[in-house]
Amino acid sequence: MPAIETTGLTRRFDELVAVDALDLSVAEGEVFGFLGPNGAGKSTTINILLGFLDPSEGSATVLGHDATRDSRAVRRRIGLLPEGFAPYENLTGREHVRSAIETKDADDDPDELIARVGLDAEAARREAGGYSKGMTQRLALAIALVGDPDLLILDEPSSGLDPKGAKLLRNLVREEAADGTTVFFSSHVLGQVEQVCDRVGIMNEGRMTAVDTIDNLRTRIDAESVVEADVETVPDTESIAAVEGVREVTTLPGRVRIACTTPAAKMPALRALDSAATVTDIAIEDASLEALFEEYTGDSDADAPETAAAETAAPASGGDAA
Amino acid sequence: MSLYTVARDDFTNARRSFVVLGVIGVFTLMVALIVGLDSGHHPDLYRALFDVSFFLFLVFPIIIAPLAYLSITGDRSSGAITFSMGLPNSRAEYVFGKLLSRLGVALAAVLVGMAVALAIAFATYTNAPDLVRFGKFTLITLLFSFSFIGIFVGISATTANRSRAMLGVFGAYFLLVPFWFGFLPVVGLPALLNTASDLLGVTISESTTGLIRSLSPATSYLFGTEMVYSGVVDSYPMIQQNFGETPDKFYMRFWFNSLVMFVWGAGSMLVGYLSFRRSELG
Numbered sequence: 001m002p003a004i005e006t007t008g009l010t011r012r013f014d015e016l017v018a019v020d021a022l023d024l025s026v027a028e029g030e031v032f033g034f035l036g037p038n039g040a041g042k043s044t045t046i047n048i049l050l051g052f053l054d055p056s057e058g059s060a061t062v063l064g065h066d067a068t069r070d071s072r073a074v075r076r077r078i079g080l081l082p083e084g085f086a087p088y089e090n091l092t093g094r095e096h097v098r099s100a101i102e103t104k105d106a107d108d109d110p111d112e113l114i115a116r117v118g119l120d121a122e123a124a125r126r127e128a129g130g131y132s133k134g135m136t137q138r139l140a141l142a143i144a145l146v147g148d149p150d151l152l153i154l155d156e157p158s159s160g161l162d163p164k165g166a167k168l169l170r171n172l173v174r175e176e177a178a179d180g181t182t183v184f185f186s187s188h189v190l191g192q193v194e195q196v197c198d199r200v201g202i203m204n205e206g207r208m209t210a211v212d213t214i215d216n217l218r219t220r221i222d223a224e225s226v227v228e229a230d231v232e233t234v235p236d237t238e239s240i241a242a243v244e245g246v247r248e249v250t251t252l253p254g255r256v257r258i259a260c261t262t263p264a265a266k267m268p269a270l271r272a273l274d275s276a277a278t279v280t281d282i283a284i285e286d287a288s289l290e291a292l293f294e295e296y297t298g299d300s301d302a303d304a305p306e307t308a309a310a311e312t313a314a315p316a317s318g319g320d321a322a
Numbered sequence: 323m324s325l326y327t328v329a330r331d332d333f334t335n336a337r338r339s340f341v342v343l344g345v346i347g348v349f350t351l352m353v354a355l356i357v358g359l360d361s362g363h364h365p366d367l368y369r370a371l372f373d374v375s376f377f378l379f380l381v382f383p384i385i386i387a388p389l390a391y392l393s394i395t396g397d398r399s400s401g402a403i404t405f406s407m408g409l410p411n412s413r414a415e416y417v418f419g420k421l422l423s424r425l426g427v428a429l430a431a432v433l434v435g436m437a438v439a440l441a442i443a444f445a446t447y448t449n450a451p452d453l454v455r456f457g458k459f460t461l462i463t464l465l466f467s468f469s470f471i472g473i474f475v476g477i478s479a480t481t482a483n484r485s486r487a488m489l490g491v492f493g494a495y496f497l498l499v500p501f502w503f504g505f506l507p508v509v510g511l512p513a514l515l516n517t518a519s520d521l522l523g524v525t526i527s528e529s530t531t532g533l534i535r536s537l538s539p540a541t542s543y544l545f546g547t548e549m550v551y552s553g554v555v556d557s558y559p560m561i562q563q564n565f566g567e568t569p570d571k572f573y574m575r576f577w578f579n580s581l582v583m584f585v586w587g588a589g590s591m592l593v594g595y596l597s598f599r600r601s602e603l604g
Contacts, residue, residue, distance in 0.1 A: 043604070050408065052603040072410050080408040082604075086401035090338035091331060096405065102327045103409040127338065143405070 001064055003028045003151050003182035004049065008058035011044050018044040020206035021058065026184060028150075031177045033193030033214075034186040036203035037297050042186045043083050045203075046155050050080065063150055076104065079149035083156050083186075085140035089129030093119060093139045096128060097146065106147035113142040118168050133160030141169065151182045158192045170196050190293045204297045227258040227266055228283045235276035243269045324411045328419025331406075332393070333426060342427050345389050350435040352377065352385075357439040358446065365448035368550055369558050371459045374439070375547045378463060379540050380505075383470045383495050386428050390474035391491040393420045394598065398482035403603055413599045421475045421591055428467040436460045459550045462543060462576070465583045469539035472587025473498075476594030482601075498586075502538035511535065529571060536573035539586040546579030 004026040011019040019041045026032045036042050047053040049062050051071025060067040062074045087096055097110040114124045117138040123131070128139060137160045144152055152173075158166050173183050173196045187193050193200060194214055201211040224247075237249040240258060245265025250257045256277075258269045266284065273279060336342050353374055360370035394417065397403040406416050436456075443451040477490040504510035512531060519526045535541050548565045555565050565574070572578050 047602075047604045052404075052407065054602060072412055075408065076410040080404070082401070082404035082408055084401050085404060087405060088331060088335040088402055090335045095331070095334070099327050099331050100409055103324050103411060143408075 001028065002026055002061075003030070004032075004060070004062055004184060006045070006048075006058065006060040009045070009048065009055055009060055010057040011041075011048060011053060012056045017206050019048070019055075022203075022206075022208060024201060024208065024211075026182060028182055029177070029180050030199060031173060031183040031185065031197045033190075033197035033200035034184060034203065035188070035190060035193060035200050035293065035297075036186075037188050040188075040203040040297070041206040042188075042203055043155060046083070046153060046184075046186060049153065050075065077149060078151045078153055079144035079146065081137075081140045081144040081152075081154045081157050083159075085136060087128035087131070087136060087139060090127050092126055093124040093128050093131065093135075093142075096139060097124075097142050100143045100146040104147035108146055108148075113145055116145065116172070117142045118165065134162055134165050137161055138165065141172065145172075145176075148179075149181065151184065152176060153184045155186050156188070157185065158187060158189070166192065202293065202296045209296045225260055225263065225266065226285050227260065227269060228285065229256050229258070229270070229273055229279050230254060230281040231256055231273070231277040231279055233277060235273070237276075239276055240269055240272045243272050245269075324409075324415040325419045325422070328406055328411060328416055329422040329426075332420055332423035336389075336423065336427060341389055342430075345385060345427060346431040346434050348385055349382070349431040350438050352381070353435040353439045354442055357442050361442070361446035364558070366554075366557070367443040367447050367449075367451040368455045368459075368554065369561070370439075370443070370447075371455070371550060372547070372558070372561055372564075375459070375463075375544060375550075378466065379503075379544050380499060382466065383474075383499060383540065386431075386467065386470060387474060387491050387495065389427055390424050390471050391478055391487045392484065393424050393475050394478040394594075395481055395484055395487040396478075398603065399484050407603060414595060417475075417479050417595045417598050418591075420478075421472065424475055425468060425471045428471045429464055432460065432463050432467050436463070455550045458576075459547065462546050462549075462580070465546075465580050466539065466543040469543075469583035469587040473539070473590040476590030476592075479591075479594030479598040480601075482603075498538045499540045502535065503541050503544075504535070529573075532571060533573045536579065537582060539583045542579040542582040545574045546576050546583075548574045549576045 002025045004024065006022050006024045009019055009022040009024070010017065022041075022045060024045075034042055034045075044053060048055050048060055049067050051067055051074065054068055063077050065073040067074055087093070091099075094110050094114060097113055100106075101108050101110060111121065111124075114121065119135060119138045119142060123135060124139075128136065131139065137157065141154075141157065144154065154173075157169055161169060173185065177183055177196075183196075185193055185197060190200075197214055199211065199213050200217065202209050231254060234251045234254065234256065237251060237256065240246060240256070241249045243265060245260050245262040246258055246269050247261045248259040250259075256273060258273070260266050260269060270279075270282065356374050356377060357367070357370045360373055364370060394403075397406070403416075407413075411419075436459075440451060440456060443456075473494055474491050477494060478487050481487050481490065500506050501509060502511045504512035507513070512535065515526055515531055515534065536545050551561050551565055554561070556562050
């Protein structure tokens with residue numbers, strides 16, 4: 001049974017389609033990175049999983065419970081770090097953790113959880129209204145960990161965390177995952193999830209544009225590289241574009257850029273260029289995971305590699321909500 | 323015990339801000355002031371309670387409005403609601419936990435204020451205060467605070483928008499207090515009833531008007547205080563004028579007035595809860 005499963009999940013806000021026919025399956029024990037730029041529909045999806053929002057169409061189950069009808073059963077078994085967590089201003093951090101333990105009927109030691117997220121014991125006894133963004137985020141993390149949840153839903157957990165906090169977060173996610181906990185980790189920054197996630201899903205404009213393992217993404221990235229050559233005169237590029245493994249050839253004055261999808265395509269492409277023009281210099285750059293992310297979330301949808309596992313066959317226009 | 327946890331957290335959070343101290347302080351100060359000043363004019367505490375009741379009828383809902391109107395709306399607009407609702411609390415536990423906490427503060431304000439008033443009365447009044455009358459007055463004032471806390475928290479449960487909550491609370495106050503009682507000339511329910519009867523060419527009896535007026539929790543509070551003056555109605559012209567001619571009307575009986583106040587408080591909470599149960603968060 002998957003930890004999270006959505007079927008044709010759609011949510012509209014008047015004219016806006018925030019989530020568009022989303023089919024998502026997160027396996028138990030998996031660390032899933034839920035990626036996408038702000039406004040992609042990530043938080044709307046999470047709010048539906050929590051029962052805060054109702055779907056317009058489709059359904060979502062979390063740990064086998066219907067997210068809309070059986071929200072309380074869901075919330076009993078998950079740990080949540082909500083986006084933009086706001087504590088009760090005049091309650092201490094420790095009081096928040098204690099209340100979460102009470103509500104979940106858990107037997108955690110609040111001080112242990114507070115220490116685990118690196119919140120200063122003295123700070124935990126101060127009112128949370130005075131906390132910095134990073135401290136608030138650590139407190140939210142401590143609350144999420146209460147009751148040893150089967151599923152951790154972390155909505156933008158790294159926002160406000162300094163590098164030390166981000167590292168602590170990654171370690172915590174690894175520890176929890178090693179313990180069998182499923183982790184659903186949303187972020188708009190790829191760098192924060194690539195080190196801990198087994199798989200990532202990239203969401204853009206309400207649709208899942210790619211779901212793959214980090215390893216596969218890496219393989220794809222390793223393969224993708226750009227050969228940039230300075231030439232005396234820009235030649236006709238048709239013969240280069242015809243080389244197998246060349247995805248795209250673009251030209252600038254005195255320069256040719258050849259994007260290759262396999263490493264073996266580079267030399268044949270260069271030979272084709274060499275026979276068409278006088279090459280004065282070459283440089284080869286590898287595309288980064290970051291560049292791929294941008295490709296999936298940018299405006300140039302048509303440029304996305306064909307190999308992308310598009311999760312949805314929904315029509316491109318989403319603005320026709322009745 | 324999620325209801326208890328929600329209520330305790332909310333109460334602790336409010337206690338450490340100025341709102342609890344403010345509400346209890348202002349209430350106590352006002353009641354003490356009236357009771358204290360009246361001691362120079364009247365020998366009996368119950369005559370001062372008459373003044374207190376009229377003052378509370380007009381002002382108490384305004385004193386407790388800041389305590390209640392953001393109880394749920396505030397959490398929703400700040401995002402703090404994701405703390406409680408991200409935990410396995412039901413919507414009912416959340417809403418009624420909030421009610422319990424805010425109601426607790428209002429009841430505490432009444433009890434503290436009345437205790438101080440009683441202490442002042444023992445020290446300054448010519449005639450010793452009648453504890454039965456005083457107890458009845460305190461009881462009906464507690465009910466009055468329940469009705470308005472219920473109305474205000476109920477309104478707060480229906481909206482995530484601060485200004486809309488404020489508008490709702492003051493709208494409810496205007497409707498239920500000055501308008502319903504007929505405190506303002508022309509813009510009032512009694513005047514409206516007169517106009518309607520003139521237009522329709524029918525006469526509305528005084529007892530029908532009285533019954534309709536008593537259907538507001540605030541008017542019912544005033545009418546219900548009739549029981550405080552049983553047997554002494556004629557001793558002061560002011561009391562005689564208000565309660566002298568209508569001793570047998572059921573809408574000036576405690577059972578009826580307490581029912582009206584209870585139904586308003588509980589009914590508003592029910593409506594608020596039903597709305598909140600269906601509403602979307604975030």
